[in-house]
Amino acid sequence: LLAFVASTASADGAMRAAAEDVRERALADPLAWELLESLTTDVGPRPVGSAGMERAKEWAVARFQVLGFENISIESFEKKDAWLRGPESAQLTAPYSRELAVLGLGNSVPTIQEGVEAEIALIGSLAELRAMPEGSLAGRIAVLNWRFDSAQGEAGYRAASDGRRDGASIAAAKGAIGFMLRSAGTSSGRRAHTGVMRYAESAPRIPAAAIANPDADLLERLVARGIAVRLRLRLASRLLPSTTAWNVSGVFRGREDPDAVILVGGHLDSWDNSEGAADDAAGVAITMAAARLAAQARVRPRRTIRVVLWGSEETSGSSEAYAERHRDEIAHIVIAGESDLGAGRVYKIATSKCAWSDPHLQTLTAVLAPLGIQQDPVAADFGGVDIEHLRKAGVPVVRLSQDPREYFDVHHTADDTLNRINRRALDQNVAAWAALLYVFAESGVDICSHDD
Amino acid sequence: LLAFVASTASADGAMRAAAEDVRERALADPLAWELLESLTTDVGPRPVGSAGMERAKEWAVARFQVLGFENISIESFEKKDAWLRGPESAQLTAPYSRELAVLGLGNSVPTIQEGVEAEIALIGSLAELRAMPEGSLAGRIAVLNWRFDSAQGEAGYRAASDGRRDGASIAAAKGAIGFMLRSAGTSSGRRAHTGVMRYAESAPRIPAAAIANPDADLLERLVARGIAVRLRLRLASRLLPSTTAWNVSGVFRGREDPDAVILVGGHLDSWDNSEGAADDAAGVAITMAAARLAAQARVRPRRTIRVVLWGSEETSGSSEAYAERHRDEIAHIVIAGESDLGAGRVYKIATSKCAWSDPHLQTLTAVLAPLGIQQDPVAADFGGVDIEHLRKAGVPVVRLSQDPREYFDVHHTADDTLNRINRRALDQNVAAWAALLYVFAESGVDICSHDD
Numbered sequence: 001l002l003a004f005v006a007s008t009a010s011a012d013g014a015m016r017a018a019a020e021d022v023r024e025r026a027l028a029d030p031l032a033w034e035l036l037e038s039l040t041t042d043v044g045p046r047p048v049g050s051a052g053m054e055r056a057k058e059w060a061v062a063r064f065q066v067l068g069f070e071n072i073s074i075e076s077f078e079k080k081d082a083w084l085r086g087p088e089s090a091q092l093t094a095p096y097s098r099e100l101a102v103l104g105l106g107n108s109v110p111t112i113q114e115g116v117e118a119e120i121a122l123i124g125s126l127a128e129l130r131a132m133p134e135g136s137l138a139g140r141i142a143v144l145n146w147r148f149d150s151a152q153g154e155a156g157y158r159a160a161s162d163g164r165r166d167g168a169s170i171a172a173a174k175g176a177i178g179f180m181l182r183s184a185g186t187s188s189g190r191r192a193h194t195g196v197m198r199y200a201e202s203a204p205r206i207p208a209a210a211i212a213n214p215d216a217d218l219l220e221r222l223v224a225r226g227i228a229v230r231l232r233l234r235l236a237s238r239l240l241p242s243t244t245a246w247n248v249s250g251v252f253r254g255r256e257d258p259d260a261v262i263l264v265g266g267h268l269d270s271w272d273n274s275e276g277a278a279d280d281a282a283g284v285a286i287t288m289a290a291a292r293l294a295a296q297a298r299v300r301p302r303r304t305i306r307v308v309l310w311g312s313e314e315t316s317g318s319s320e321a322y323a324e325r326h327r328d329e330i331a332h333i334v335i336a337g338e339s340d341l342g343a344g345r346v347y348k349i350a351t352s353k354c355a356w357s358d359p360h361l362q363t364l365t366a367v368l369a370p371l372g373i374q375q376d377p378v379a380a381d382f383g384g385v386d387i388e389h390l391r392k393a394g395v396p397v398v399r400l401s402q403d404p405r406e407y408f409d410v411h412h413t414a415d416d417t418l419n420r421i422n423r424r425a426l427d428q429n430v431a432a433w434a435a436l437l438y439v440f441a442e443s444g445v446d447i448c449s450h451d452d
Numbered sequence: 453l454l455a456f457v458a459s460t461a462s463a464d465g466a467m468r469a470a471a472e473d474v475r476e477r478a479l480a481d482p483l484a485w486e487l488l489e490s491l492t493t494d495v496g497p498r499p500v501g502s503a504g505m506e507r508a509k510e511w512a513v514a515r516f517q518v519l520g521f522e523n524i525s526i527e528s529f530e531k532k533d534a535w536l537r538g539p540e541s542a543q544l545t546a547p548y549s550r551e552l553a554v555l556g557l558g559n560s561v562p563t564i565q566e567g568v569e570a571e572i573a574l575i576g577s578l579a580e581l582r583a584m585p586e587g588s589l590a591g592r593i594a595v596l597n598w599r600f601d602s603a604q605g606e607a608g609y610r611a612a613s614d615g616r617r618d619g620a621s622i623a624a625a626k627g628a629i630g631f632m633l634r635s636a637g638t639s640s641g642r643r644a645h646t647g648v649m650r651y652a653e654s655a656p657r658i659p660a661a662a663i664a665n666p667d668a669d670l671l672e673r674l675v676a677r678g679i680a681v682r683l684r685l686r687l688a689s690r691l692l693p694s695t696t697a698w699n700v701s702g703v704f705r706g707r708e709d710p711d712a713v714i715l716v717g718g719h720l721d722s723w724d725n726s727e728g729a730a731d732d733a734a735g736v737a738i739t740m741a742a743a744r745l746a747a748q749a750r751v752r753p754r755r756t757i758r759v760v761l762w763g764s765e766e767t768s769g770s771s772e773a774y775a776e777r778h779r780d781e782i783a784h785i786v787i788a789g790e791s792d793l794g795a796g797r798v799y800k801i802a803t804s805k806c807a808w809s810d811p812h813l814q815t816l817t818a819v820l821a822p823l824g825i826q827q828d829p830v831a832a833d834f835g836g837v838d839i840e841h842l843r844k845a846g847v848p849v850v851r852l853s854q855d856p857r858e859y860f861d862v863h864h865t866a867d868d869t870l871n872r873i874n875r876r877a878l879d880q881n882v883a884a885w886a887a888l889l890y891v892f893a894e895s896g897v898d899i900c901s902h903d904d
Binding site: 052221 | 492544673
């Protein structure tokens with residue numbers, strides 16, 4: 001027995017040493033930055049249905065090849081009603097004329113050519129909007145003025161994006177002829193934050209746009225004067241009834257148990273209005289680099305590491321398509337993770353609650369601690385939009401929570417550019433994911449599936 | 453003699469106490485913020501030749517009246533070739549297509565409807581551009597890629613704006629068919645910084661625009677790959693051959709020597725793409741509030757305080773018009789100052805070198821010290837664009853240097869909005885100007901005219 005304990009302890013010691021080595025090499029590895037620089041520079045914006053997304057697919061395959069990934073695969077799926085932005089503008093028309101900074105929300109119907117022009121009704125919150133009487137917004141452009149504060153982090157974003165998703169139909173049901181949203185984001189510049197919305201079946205489909213925070217401030221100040229405030233909103237867009245999107249993946253096969261898969265990735269698609277550096281070229285770069293570093297440990301890990309670059313996160317589609325296609329493989333996917341909050345530093349790791357009793361995970365916690373990462377006692381109830389359908393099918397998830405304070409300044413804006421990425425923080429993310437992938441792939445850790 | 457010294461000392465003590473009282477009241481006075489909020493909200497963008505500038509003129513007169521200013525005067529002057537922006541866009545066309553964030557430079561000719569499309573030539577500095585051989589830019593869009601760093605402060609801005617002003621004609625003389633400039637500003641967002649340019653007589657007039665810093669970064673990264681980088685620039689604008697602009701002024705008459713004038717102000721006009729909060733609603737608000745606070749000292753000061761709200765700073769005109777109209781009054785203008793760097797904290801006071809031997813100015817220095825303001829031993833060789841023609845005519849100037857580090861993030865961009873103004877710093881400016889105006893108006897200080 002003592003001999004067995006000693007040999008286990010020594011195996012654990014070797015795994016820990018190897019994981020620490022992976023972590024340290026990651027901190028000095030230029031690969032993630034190079035990938036990030038290339039995806040933002042050589043590909044640029046890459047919404048589903050655009051030439052950019054085709055370039056992104058080709059970029060991913062070429063990079064996987066150069067980096068020695070195996071089983072490189074392009075899994076195409078049909079994307080219905082891909083939404084592509086056209087020219088957009090908004091003007092204050094009373095009490096005087098001036099341009100306003102707006103962005104149409106994804107899935108919004110276009111306006112007629114001359115736009116929709118009306119007096120606005122400023123509404124403080126989604127709850128307030130829901131509580132308004134029937135007909136109370138008749139003929140108005142409803143402006144949902146809820147403020148998202150970066151101190152609220154991701155929870156604040158979720159609350160704000162609820163308004164973005166559902167606001168138009170709720171306002172339309174009360175008579176509104178247009179819907180605008182104070183951006184679900186924290187840019188202090190005249191940059192609206194876009195994002196998807198959806199229409200309920202029961203209400204007229206009215207045009208929906210986000211307005212930049214300083215311009216929402218202006219509307220607020222004007223309304224406070226007790227005068228009629230009017231604006232004109234012009235939105236154009238087209239829907240591709242059916243287009244193709246792709247999840248692109250590559251693996252480093254495990255040396256002993258290649259069918260057991262540790263799955264990680266970021267999403268290749270982006271909004272149209274920037275090079276999508278934080279959202280999500282960073283996640284693509286972090287997970288590709290981390291997988292390679294983990295696979296290049298002194299000994300190739302026991303289980304397979306698979307990187308999936310998701311093809312339709314922003315307007316959804318990739319998660320469903322992947323889970324559907326890999327239905328028969330679910331039991332072999334040991335764990336799944338996604339990197340999709342830019343390059344904000346990782347400060348917390350969460351996974352299934354019961355997993356923490358496994359000594360391998362205690363080893364991982366020890367390896368991550370010098371990076372400033374704590375173990376989250378709360379179970380990960382979400383790992384990322386693209387792995388949500390895997391999670392629902394029973395795949396355990398792991399989540400590295402990131403500092404969100406700067407991310408939401410650029411998220412879904414035209415300002416999501418390479419110069420806003422902190423390279424040291426990017427490297428810290430790579431180190432965390434690389435060590436994590438190594439420990440999950442090398443150890444026999446078995447994660448109970450999501451337990452609460 | 454002793455009695456005289458004692459009475460002088462006591463008079464000085466009273467003046468200092470009164471100046472300190474003005475300073476302290478200023479720090480608690482909401483007026484400047486209210487004026488700033490109103491000009492940005494009720495008037496909005498106000499370029500010369502626009503309806504906004506008409507509103508600004510009316511706003512100024514109404515506010516002067518409400519605040520008890522006397523001799524309110526609207527001095528109109530002719531502004532020739534007022535430049536008004538039309539629709540503008542730019543696209544990268546090779547190696548792939550993507551939108552670029554640009555702004556035409558003031559005075560630029562428009563492009564033809566379909567724009568000018570060409571390979572770019574990236575040039576590191578104005579000196580390098582000047583040194584290029586004849587014909588070396590034939591058929592190219594020249595992109596001047598000089599970086600302005602906020603650590604360089606106002607001197608850096610002047611260097612960058614030299615390129616903005618002169619770059620197009622220098623490039624045109626070497627064959628360029630278009631000119632672009634890395635923005636003479638420090639926004640990290642996809643916001644180009646506009647500003648005026650001018651054409652030399654000797655070269656073809658080519659279209660000229662500023663490009664946002666992250667987009668200049670992109671061009672730089674693409675050019676570093678050794679590939680042909682092409683773009684299309686579309687600019688529209690119109691010139692009003694002759695329009696009217698106005699310098700609007702009001703005074704608080706001196707109780708003893710009303711013909712002696714302490715002149716101060718900010719400029720009412722702004723660029724078209726924002727509400728011009730920092731440039732220069734702040735200066736308007738600061739100087740109006742400061743003048744009123746100084747005039748409302750326990751005893752109205754001896755000399756007249758005049759606030760001039762300048763009507764055409766951005767594309768010039770107000771300075772010449774005012775100096776010309778007030779030619780016969782030059783000798784009576786004791787000193788002139790301008791507030792035109794937003795609400796960045798004041799850290800330094802400069803005026804004519806010889807003035808510092810006057811004990812009244814030592815008193816002023818002592819009153820300003822608690823605000824964190826030092827005396828600059830170097831003579832003020834510049835007081836502001838709008839008082840430059842007064843200075844050239846012999847009027848001494850005083851300058852309060854301001855922290856420029858945030859100003860150039862928004863300067864001449866669409867992001868120059870109220871939410872970027874720090875109210876505490878605004879109040880510190882008001883306190884500094886109010887104490888300064890009071891001491892200059894109350895004391896007999898006589899500033900030797902510019903001495904070096």
